[in-house]
Amino acid sequence: MARASSIGGKVVATLLLLVFGAVMTAVGIFGGLAQLHEQARNWTAARRYVPVPAQVESAFLDSTRGKKSTTYQAKAQFSYEYQDRRYVSNRVSFSNFSDNIGDFQHRLASELRAAMDKGESVTLWLDPLDPASSVYDKSIRPAMVAFHLLFAVLFPSAGLGALYGVIYVLRDGHQKPRTTALIRTKGNGVGLMLFATLHVNSIGWTIAHPAIEQFLSGHQAPATAPLLFPLAGLAMIYFTWRRWRHPRLTGKPVLEITSTAPLRGRLLFHPNQGLQSPSRQPLVQVAIDARQVRERRVNRKLEFETVWQQRVLDRTVPRGTELLEFEAVGPHLGDKQWHLILHLDNRTTTFEIPKDLVCGESFS
Numbered sequence: 001m002a003r004a005s006s007i008g009g010k011v012v013a014t015l016l017l018l019v020f021g022a023v024m025t026a027v028g029i030f031g032g033l034a035q036l037h038e039q040a041r042n043w044t045a046a047r048r049y050v051p052v053p054a055q056v057e058s059a060f061l062d063s064t065r066g067k068k069s070t071t072y073q074a075k076a077q078f079s080y081e082y083q084d085r086r087y088v089s090n091r092v093s094f095s096n097f098s099d100n101i102g103d104f105q106h107r108l109a110s111e112l113r114a115a116m117d118k119g120e121s122v123t124l125w126l127d128p129l130d131p132a133s134s135v136y137d138k139s140i141r142p143a144m145v146a147f148h149l150l151f152a153v154l155f156p157s158a159g160l161g162a163l164y165g166v167i168y169v170l171r172d173g174h175q176k177p178r179t180t181a182l183i184r185t186k187g188n189g190v191g192l193m194l195f196a197t198l199h200v201n202s203i204g205w206t207i208a209h210p211a212i213e214q215f216l217s218g219h220q221a222p223a224t225a226p227l228l229f230p231l232a233g234l235a236m237i238y239f240t241w242r243r244w245r246h247p248r249l250t251g252k253p254v255l256e257i258t259s260t261a262p263l264r265g266r267l268l269f270h271p272n273q274g275l276q277s278p279s280r281q282p283l284v285q286v287a288i289d290a291r292q293v294r295e296r297r298v299n300r301k302l303e304f305e306t307v308w309q310q311r312v313l314d315r316t317v318p319r320g321t322e323l324l325e326f327e328a329v330g331p332h333l334g335d336k337q338w339h340l341i342l343h344l345d346n347r348t349t350t351f352e353i354p355k356d357l358v359c360g361e362s363f364s
Contacts, residue, residue, distance in 0.1 A: 013169045021162030024155045032152025033206045039140055039148070041210035042094040046138040049125040054080035054089075054134075056122055059112035061105065064098050073098035074108035076116075080124055082131045089124065093137040101143045108137060152203050160195065183255040183351050190243045197236040204229030253342060255351045262329040263290065267342060269322055281319065287343040288313040290328035292336040307336060 059076040078089045092108055099105065115122050126134035208230045257265045267288070290312050293304040312326040326340075338353040 010169050014166050017162045017165045017169065021159040021166075024162065025159035028152055028155030028157075028159065032148050032150070032155060033202060035148040036145070036152055036203065037206045037209060039094065039145060040207040042138075043140050044210040045127065046094075046125065046135070048128065049135075049138060050128055051123045052080050052082055052126055052134070053121040054078040054124040054136075056112050056116040057088075059109060059116050061109035062098065069100055071098035071100045072105040072109075074105045074112065076109075076112045076136070078122070078124055078134070078136065080126075080134070082126060085131070087126075087132055087134070089132070089134045091133075091135045093135060093139075095141065095144065099144070101141075101147060104141060104143075112136070149203070152206075153199060156199070156202070157195075160198075183257070183353060185253070185349050185351060190240065193236070193240040193243055197233070197240045200236050201230070201233035204231075204233040253344075253349060255340060255353075257353065262327055263338065264325075264327045265340075266323050266325040283316045284319050284345060286313065286315060286317050286324060287311060288324070288326050289341040289343070290326070290330065291339045291341065292330055293339055294336055304337070304339070 055078065057077040057079055059074070062073045062075050064071045064073075073095070074092045076090065076092050080087055080089070092112070093104075095104070112122065114120075122136065124134045124136055125138045208227050212227075252270060254268045254270070255265055256268060257263070259265075288311070290310050291306050292308040294307050296303055296305055308330055310328055310330060312328045313324060317324065330338075337355060340351040340353060342349040342351070
């Protein structure tokens with residue numbers, strides 16, 4: 001029954017996480033990425049718009065009262081002529097929704113009401129390829145961009161977090177008891193870099209898509225500013241790939257403890273150390289240090305203070321070595337933690353040996 005209950009709990013938790021992740025991702029896409037894409041498309045298209053005089057037929061500030069706040073939208077109707085034809089438009093700005101971010105909507109409504117009351121003409125911006133398409137204010141609002149950018153970043157992040165939660169639940173949601181003396185290094189940050197790379201590229205290509213589309217359609221040269229975003233995304237792809245690739249070229253080491261009195265072990269490399277490295281040198285210098293460290297907190301940050309250290313290996317080995325053995329004979333320094341530091345191929349790898357594998361009393 002306990003087994004069935006555990007499986008049922010995992011199913012419920014997985015379904016809840018999947019629903020939550022799907023909702024958060026959808027909000028991020030439609031409330032963030034889609035809106036950023038629309039603003040970028042409008043800004044790119046507006047570069048070819050031309051000014052025309054127009055009369056304000058009506059202008060007012062529309063308000064929508066919600067449970068917690070009131071939002072506003074400037075609305076108006078314009079009439080204008082272009083190439084001996086008369087047109088009517090009601091597009092005030094690229095913002096198609098009411099909002100209460102700053103005084104943008106109030107300012108537009110005030111300007112248009114003043115022009116209407118005085119009988120003055122205003123300047124509309126129209127698309128010469130489609131004269132019926134025009135707008136009074138063609139500027140991009142930084143506050144609105146920041147608002148949609150927040151949606152594009154935070155909500156998909158919550159969706160990815162829910163996906164990680166699903167993986168965590170399916171892996172039993174807890175650390176299994178250690179049954180082997182194999183110790184792997186902590187992550188090198190490639191997961192976080194991949195996460196950031198996905199975000200930057202999803203936002204960057206969304207913003208740059210209208211400019212690229214304009215360029216491919218044979219129109220005037222696209223604006224260069226939107227193209228900087230995908231360039232940053234490509235750069236992050238390159239650096240993430242390098243961070244992922246480097247340990248696989250030099251050989252990703254795994255520490256195996258074979259004895260605790262004295263501390264003995266070996267480093268296993270898969271793939272073989274440096275076997276795939278582009279370096280043509282047949283030999284490589286390797287050094288291994290064993291340390292006993294004391295934990296301490298400095299300004300709320302956990303740090304390690306070395307209380308004893310010994311170099312247990314320092315020699316040249318052939319590139320392609322599969323394993324390196326070592327032995328460390330350290331003093332009894334109480335309940336201290338052991339670290340093993342590998343120096344290889346201009347990089348340093350630190351193994352934190354759990355206290356449940358070795359105890360201070362067992363060392364000579």
